[in-house]
Amino acid sequence: MEITGLELTSVTKRFGDIVALDAVSLGVPAGRVLGFLGPNGAGKTTAMRTVFGLVVPDAGEVRWGGRPVGPSERLRFGYMPEERGLYPRMALLDQLVYLGRIHGLGAAAARGSAARWIERLSLGDRAGARIEELSHGNQQRAQLAVALLHEPALLVLDEPFAGLDPLAVRTLAEVLRGEADRGAAVLFSSHQLDLVEDVCEDVAIIDEGRLVVAGHIDALRQASTRRRIEVRLEGAAPGWRPEVPGVELVEEQDGRLRIVARGDVDPARVLDAAQRAGRVAAFSYGPPSLAELFMEMVGR
Numbered sequence: 001m002e003i004t005g006l007e008l009t010s011v012t013k014r015f016g017d018i019v020a021l022d023a024v025s026l027g028v029p030a031g032r033v034l035g036f037l038g039p040n041g042a043g044k045t046t047a048m049r050t051v052f053g054l055v056v057p058d059a060g061e062v063r064w065g066g067r068p069v070g071p072s073e074r075l076r077f078g079y080m081p082e083e084r085g086l087y088p089r090m091a092l093l094d095q096l097v098y099l100g101r102i103h104g105l106g107a108a109a110a111r112g113s114a115a116r117w118i119e120r121l122s123l124g125d126r127a128g129a130r131i132e133e134l135s136h137g138n139q140q141r142a143q144l145a146v147a148l149l150h151e152p153a154l155l156v157l158d159e160p161f162a163g164l165d166p167l168a169v170r171t172l173a174e175v176l177r178g179e180a181d182r183g184a185a186v187l188f189s190s191h192q193l194d195l196v197e198d199v200c201e202d203v204a205i206i207d208e209g210r211l212v213v214a215g216h217i218d219a220l221r222q223a224s225t226r227r228r229i230e231v232r233l234e235g236a237a238p239g240w241r242p243e244v245p246g247v248e249l250v251e252e253q254d255g256r257l258r259i260v261a262r263g264d265v266d267p268a269r270v271l272d273a274a275q276r277a278g279r280v281a282a283f284s285y286g287p288p289s290l291a292e293l294f295m296e297m298v299g300r
């Protein structure tokens with residue numbers, strides 16, 4: 001059976017004394033979007049660079065469709081690096097056509113695709129502008145267009161949402177979902193966990209070069225040993241907190257309490273305590289959010 005998708009298997013990379021990647025294994029199947037999470041310096045960029053041969057692992061393998069990734073596979077991939085790398089003096093449309101051709105498109109196809117992505121990413125009025133004349137956010141959209149031009153089988157994006165305005169964020173989220181629906185494997189890094197929760201089914205979290213956890217977001221949230229409780233409480237004494245073992249008040253603002261509880265704590269006990277303290281206007285109980293899960297996994 002052919003395996004379609006990207007696989008990193010036990011990839012290790014050292015820079016001097018720093019172990020940037022320590023036997024990292026992760027997979028991105030075709031048709032899925034994987035959110036790649038980790039604190040600053042965790043190894044995300046290094047891992048993504050191994051896919052494009054920009055970092056050569058000391059050990060381990062990077063495979064696509066079960067075969068080692070080489071130059072011909074990379075031509076079918078799209079990459080949006082963290083350090084943006086376009087030609088500053090070249091006009092946007094010309095540059096996209098040029099790069100589309102490098103990725104194997106014919107002249108007409110390259111022009112058609114460049115024009116389509118320029119429209120889709122709301123760059124229509126900037127098509128003739130030189131890259132250096134574009135705002136930071138528009139340069140980022142241009143870089144994104146480059147990654148998408150040739151209908152890549154694999155799309156790898158290093159912090160693509162950073163610095164985008166809310167409209168561009170929404171467009172990018174739709175584009176990533178659309179690329180996966182078309183059948184591409186999509187891997188992107190981000191520190192914006194609410195966005196990741198919206199866009200991805202799957203996440204992988206790394207910390208200090210090691211994979212901490214990977215899997216379906218809902219399954220990981222359900223499997224957490226913690227639960228979140230939110231209470232809206234009116235008329236309680238200032239500074240009130242639930243005195244229930246295994247329960248921790250994380251945040252309190254204007255009578256809205258966010259509580260983290262051990263999974264075996266009965267939420268009814270927290271509700272009882274709150275009702276004795278004041279009027280409970282709202283109460284919810286459920287698995288932690290992705291952001292809370294992240295803190296649980298990498299919080300030091």
Ligand SMILES: Nc1ncnc2c1ncn2[C@@H]1O[C@H](COP(=O)(O)OP(=O)(O)OP(=O)(O)O)[C@@H](O)[C@H]1O
Pocket residue numbers: 015018019020038039040041042043044045046047
């Ligand atoms: N070329 C290099 N030479 C030396 N050290 C490097 C090099 N590239 C990365 N590192 C180190 O490897 C580790 C992982 O860095 P990497 O950029 O992959 O992290 P990251 O998860 O992408 O971080 P961020 O979220 O801050 O972008 C860091 O300690 C970094 O300093």
